[in-house]
Amino acid sequence: MASNVGRTHQHRAGWEAESTWATGWTVAAAVLMTFGGIMAVFQGIAAIAEDDVFVVTQNFSYEFSLTGWGWVHLILGALVAAAGIALMRGATWARATGVALAGLSMIANFVWLPYAPVWSIVLIVIDGFIIWALCAPRRESPA
Template sequence: MASNVSGTGQYGARWEAESPWASGWTAAAAVLMAFGGIMAVFQGIAAIAEDDVFVSTRNFTYEFSLTGWGWVHLILGALVAAAGIALLSGATWARAVGVVVAGLSMVANFVWLPYFPVWSIVLIIVDGFIIWALCAPRREYQA
């Protein structure tokens, strides 16, 4: 089993995905996290620069300055990319961190909907897939 989809449990026991599909989805989630995080960093930079590609709405419940949202996406994108790269390198802690940052990314993209709706919906779906893939059931075996 590849090192990026298995981890060491208590007393030297190893964890591996119940099916090859789960381990493949975990690798796909790691790649999506790395790529999505890098794209969120670019999105944050564009928002900080107050680029004209974003829609400006009024009277939005979660109204926040475009620059403020840019910093949120920049920092969160860097965390998501770092967790994705760590998951690809085989770090077992990256699975839990990936679930947390993907959840935060879902929330951030939900409140970002009025600014960039299509991209936000796509990222909400991708983040949902990442959470599912990282929470896939695992079985224990002795090494």
């Protein structure tokens, strides 16, 4: 029988993860969610202020005012950051909420591509990692 030394991590809900990798990916996703949410809030504030940082294109299929997109990013960013913080604190609901919010963030950043293409692509990739990290199978057993 293999030794469990260095392979266990206690969760708050009375469950013990058999792999520290599962816990590590969850923590990485929580940190990325918190950071990405804070950055989306700043992005939303800049868009609401109609900053000259963003390029406004004509005849875009998903045309929406820059201020409207600013509010979308501000609210979604605040929710993502709050879910990331809750995930770090061990809230069980935060995993499913994080997957849903990362999916919404992916969609919002896809539609945001004409305004900030490089930043949008980076956030789409990060959101994809967050979804993978939160959905990755975990071998958990009762403590």
